[in-house]
Amino acid sequence: MRLSYSADIKIIQVPCTGRVDILHLLNAIEDGADGVYVAGCLEGECHYIEGNFKARRKVDHVKKILLELKIEPERVEMYNLSSAQGARFAQIANEVAEKIRALGPTPVRTPTVQKPTAP
Amino acid sequence: MIVADRKSLEEILAMVADNKKILILGCKGCVTVCNVGGLKEVEILTSSLKIARKKLGKPLDIDIQVLERQCDNEYVAELSESVNDYDGVISMACGVGPQFLSEMYKTQVFYPAVNTTFFGGATQHGVWEERCAGCGTCGIHMFGGLCPIARCAKSLLHGPCGGSSEGICEVNADTECIWDSIVKKKMEAGQLEDLMGVKGLKDWTTARDGGPRRSIREELVQGKI
Numbered sequence: 001m002r003l004s005y006s007a008d009i010k011i012i013q014v015p016c017t018g019r020v021d022i023l024h025l026l027n028a029i030e031d032g033a034d035g036v037y038v039a040g041c042l043e044g045e046c047h048y049i050e051g052n053f054k055a056r057r058k059v060d061h062v063k064k065i066l067l068e069l070k071i072e073p074e075r076v077e078m079y080n081l082s083s084a085q086g087a088r089f090a091q092i093a094n095e096v097a098e099k100i101r102a103l104g105p106t107p108v109r110t111p112t113v114q115k116p117t118a119p
Numbered sequence: 120m121i122v123a124d125r126k127s128l129e130e131i132l133a134m135v136a137d138n139k140k141i142l143i144l145g146c147k148g149c150v151t152v153c154n155v156g157g158l159k160e161v162e163i164l165t166s167s168l169k170i171a172r173k174k175l176g177k178p179l180d181i182d183i184q185v186l187e188r189q190c191d192n193e194y195v196a197e198l199s200e201s202v203n204d205y206d207g208v209i210s211m212a213c214g215v216g217p218q219f220l221s222e223m224y225k226t227q228v229f230y231p232a233v234n235t236t237f238f239g240g241a242t243q244h245g246v247w248e249e250r251c252a253g254c255g256t257c258g259i260h261m262f263g264g265l266c267p268i269a270r271c272a273k274s275l276l277h278g279p280c281g282g283s284s285e286g287i288c289e290v291n292a293d294t295e296c297i298w299d300s301i302v303k304k305k306m307e308a309g310q311l312e313d314l315m316g317v318k319g320l321k322d323w324t325t326a327r328d329g330g331p332r333r334s335i336r337e338e339l340v341q342g343k344i
Contacts, residue, residue: 023159026166030173065163068128069171111176 005090006097017041018051025062025076032109035075035100039092042080052080072103120149120240121213122247123156123233131164131209132171134230138179138206143168143232144198144220145185146212153247155233156211158185164211164232189216195223202227238269255325255332261318263304270297276318278302 014020017040028036038059040052056078063073077096081088135141143161151157165181172179182205187194189212198220202208207228210217217229237249252269259266268274272282272290279298282289286299305311323329338344 023162023166026163026170030166030170065128065167069167069174071170071174108170108173111174 001086003086003090005093008097008100009093016046016048016051017055018046018048020055020058022058022061022065025059026065029062029066029071029075029106029108032106034106035077035096035103037077037079037092037096039079039081039089042082045082071107074099074103075106120152120238121215121235122153122237122239122249123150123213123235125155125160125164125211125233126231128164128167128171131230131232132168135168135179135207135209139177140180140205141182142198142201142205142208143181143183144189144208144210144212144216145183146189146210146216147185148188148190148212150212150233151185153241154245156213158183161185161211164209186212189213189219192219192223195219198224253326254321254323255329256322258321261313262301263308263310265297265301265304267297267301270295276321278314 012024017038020038025036025038038055040055041047043052046052059076059078062076066073066076079092081092143165145151145156145158145161147157150160154160161183165183168179169181182201184198186197189195189210202220202224203226205227207230208220209230209232210220211232213233213235214231215235217231220227220229237247238251238253239247239249242248249269251266252274254268267276271279272288272294273280275298279296279302280289283296283299286296288294288296302311302314305314325332
């Protein structure tokens with residue numbers, strides 16, 4: 001199809017999104033990723049029955065952690081699409097890149113400067 | 120097992136606010152089983168704290184380790200070489216862990232990352248319930264195997280109070296009235312008569328009311344077995 005999508009996306013392949021761990025998502029944020037999204041199979045079509053549902057729960061858990069850390073939870077998302085939906089894949093990639101760009105760089109790489117306390 | 124809940128990240132971050140290098144110490148005992156202080160939880164806390172501190176521009180250097188148990192000195196001793204390499208140590212064990220650590224390593228600071236809640240078990244994945252109050256004089260056989268001390272809000276020993284309604288405790292709508300369950304179970308077994316007798320006063324000196332407790336097994340102390 002030779003579809004083009006945002007060059008900001010780095011793809012990490014896993015055999016099933018059920019393999020994605022909370023730590024994979026957290027470590028990406030920790031290492032300075034502006035955002036991470038998981039692209040799983042369509043709901044109900046997981047070859048391993050519920051891998052994509054497990055991934056969604058993990059994404060939701062990471063969102064809660066980010067919220068606790070006062071980082072925008074939207075930096076982590078889950079999408080469902082089939083491997084036959086190339087156009088949708090490109091659309092999501094552009095959508096995510098756009099959304100993250102609107103949020104700005106991750107506060108992990110651009111620390112909040114703490115105001116000095118008054119003497 | 121002992122059940123615990125992790126403290127909020129805000130609380131934990133406040134504890135180590137001035138530290139630059141810490142150790143997060145997990146435990147392979149009860150807290151691993153109740154998914155609060157095992158290796159996975161240690162790694163998640165580590166990453167979360169690192170993110171938070173990077174965000175503040177004050178990166179935190181964190182090492183991790185998981186002991187077999189933090190409630191046994193032989194395992195706590197494994198830290199003897201490294202414990203003073205850190206500004207502080209976060210223990211993810213139950214309240215016993217940080218105390219054993221503090222007793223062995225007098226100059227190090229040990230922060231509790233979890234709130235120890237009760238003795239209980241998992242009734243379903245992700246849900247733990249209290250089953251034992253550690254009163255020191257177990258008599259659950261008298262109550263159909265269901266403990267009214269741990270599971271009745273008033274620890275009543277002679278039947279339900281007036282706050283029992285349709286099997287639910289007045290204290291909390293999510294709590295079953297354990298006396299309702301005890302009576303039903305005994306009725307179904309045709310053993311209701313067992314509950315009719317007047318029980319003697321319970322000896323609470325074996326419970327916390329008698330102060331901190333100690334269990335001594337002479338044969339083990341003497342090394343005979």
